Amino acid sequence: MENIFTTVVAISGITGFLALLLSIANRTIANYGDKKLIINKEKEYIVEGGDNLLSTLNEQDIFIPSACGGKGSCGYCKVKVIEGGGQFLATEKGYVTETERLEGIRLSCQLRVKEDIKIEIPEELFNVKQYEYTVTILEDLTDKIKRVRLELPETLEINYKPGQYIQILTPVYDGNEEVYRAYSITTPPSSKQAIELFIGYVPDGICTTYIHKHLKVNDKLNVVGPFGDFYYREGDKEMVLVAIGTGMAPIMSILRYMNENRIERKATLYFGARTRSDMFMTEELKKLEETMYDFTYINCLSRPTAQCEWKGEVGRVTDLIESYVDNGDNKEAYLCGNPPMIDSVIPILKEKGFADKDIYFDKFD
Numbered sequence: 001m002e003n004i005f006t007t008v009v010a011i012s013g014i015t016g017f018l019a020l021l022l023s024i025a026n027r028t029i030a031n032y033g034d035k036k037l038i039i040n041k042e043k044e045y046i047v048e049g050g051d052n053l054l055s056t057l058n059e060q061d062i063f064i065p066s067a068c069g070g071k072g073s074c075g076y077c078k079v080k081v082i083e084g085g086g087q088f089l090a091t092e093k094g095y096v097t098e099t100e101r102l103e104g105i106r107l108s109c110q111l112r113v114k115e116d117i118k119i120e121i122p123e124e125l126f127n128v129k130q131y132e133y134t135v136t137i138l139e140d141l142t143d144k145i146k147r148v149r150l151e152l153p154e155t156l157e158i159n160y161k162p163g164q165y166i167q168i169l170t171p172v173y174d175g176n177e178e179v180y181r182a183y184s185i186t187t188p189p190s191s192k193q194a195i196e197l198f199i200g201y202v203p204d205g206i207c208t209t210y211i212h213k214h215l216k217v218n219d220k221l222n223v224v225g226p227f228g229d230f231y232y233r234e235g236d237k238e239m240v241l242v243a244i245g246t247g248m249a250p251i252m253s254i255l256r257y258m259n260e261n262r263i264e265r266k267a268t269l270y271f272g273a274r275t276r277s278d279m280f281m282t283e284e285l286k287k288l289e290e291t292m293y294d295f296t297y298i299n300c301l302s303r304p305t306a307q308c309e310w311k312g313e314v315g316r317v318t319d320l321i322e323s324y325v326d327n328g329d330n331k332e333a334y335l336c337g338n339p340p341m342i343d344s345v346i347p348i349l350k351e352k353g354f355a356d357k358d359i360y361f362d363k364f365d
């Protein structure tokens with residue numbers, strides 16, 4: 001027992017010493033000095049070298065999507081590097097395709113700014129801002145999903161497209177580090193001063209545990225956004241919307257937008273849940289069936305129990321798509337939920353004739 005204790009103390013000591021050395025090295029040896037950062041050929045910044053590009057950009061109030069908070073595990077933080085940036089790294093391989101690599105695409109959270117660097121980013125990212133919201137509603141929609149309403153002071157507003165997302169900066173709590181996590185906006189863009197989110201609980205998840213177990217009404221919450229290319233496209237194609245769980249969030253924003261603007265398009269939402277208690281928004285969706293031009297809501301349960309007293313469809317959303325969607329002629333699809341659902345719906349839609357360009361999706365991974 002004593003031996004184990006001595007070994008643990010020795011290992012902790014060595015680890016602590018190495019961490020200290022690394023931090024001294026970072027501050028002294030790895031002092032890269034000021035570097036020039038040029039964005040889109042015209043905007044020039046003098047930045048402190050040595051940090052990763054994502055954080056360097058954040059320091060200049062330029063926010064790149066980063067759903068994993070810079071861990072190199074979401075692939076959202078891509079930027080095009082024209083010059084500088086150094087070697088392509090092994091940690092980027094899983095997220096940057098060979099074609100993208102040849103075009104200069106890099107994961108901004110992985111590469112360090114060690115020399116002058118020229119990059120290209122979409123112009124709309126200059127509209128992404130950091131906001132301090134006040135939490136005004138926290139409501140249980142199911143035993144795992146909360147509705148969270150966030151409000152800005154009256155003088156401030158956020159502009160977004162229906163379907164886009166924001167990132168919450170989860171503060172330090174219970175020894176967890178500060179992390180950004182992505183959450184889709186459920187409100188329509190007309191709601192500029194307040195936004196609402198549906199946040200599912202992930203056991204041991206840093207942000208969702210904070211939201212579900214620590215956050216209170218009147219608390220402040222730091223948010224950056226808006227982000228994302230999963231948003232409503234204007235047009236006249238029939239819309240097939242597919243969601244499971246909190247994937248309902250961006251779909252609600254799209255439907256509320258269509259309803260408010262009296263958009264004359266046929267749209268059908270296919271929603272899947274496990275049991276009746278995992279269903280939510282049913283009342284509003286039924287109302288939308290009455291008020292929207294041509295909207296149908298079709299749902300299914302994958303594991304109905306006796307208590308569900310369920311008389312509707314049983315199965316997964318994939319089964320609904322198989323039986324209700326006849327073909328992809330003049331249709332576009334919006335899919336939102338976990339990666340396995342999206343990866344199984346896309347091939348079915350393609351088989352029915354949907355073109356790749358007409359399938360939009362947001363994977364909540």
Ligand SMILES: Cc1cc2nc3c(=O)[nH]c(=O)nc-3n(C[C@H](O)[C@H](O)[C@H](O)COP(=O)(O)OP(=O)(O)OC[C@H]3O[C@@H](n4cnc5c(N)ncnc54)[C@H](O)[C@@H]3O)c2cc1C
Nearest residue numbers: 067181182183184198199200205206207208246249364365
């Ligand atoms: C574009 C985008 C939009 C999103 N919109 C929403 C939204 O509207 N509502 C919403 O609730 N979520 C949404 N997500 C997911 C969200 O960003 C977080 O990934 C999720 O809430 C978990 O965060 P966490 O910090 O609590 O968990 P983490 O601390 O990141 O994860 C803890 C552990 O749980 C695992 N894990 C992470 N997520 C899940 C999961 N969903 N199920 C099972 N295990 C998981 C991780 O692998 C890890 O092991 C979205 C994601 C993206 C990329």
Ligand code: FES
Nearest residue numbers: 066070072075109
């Ligand atoms: S922020 Fe997720 S991979 Fe870079």
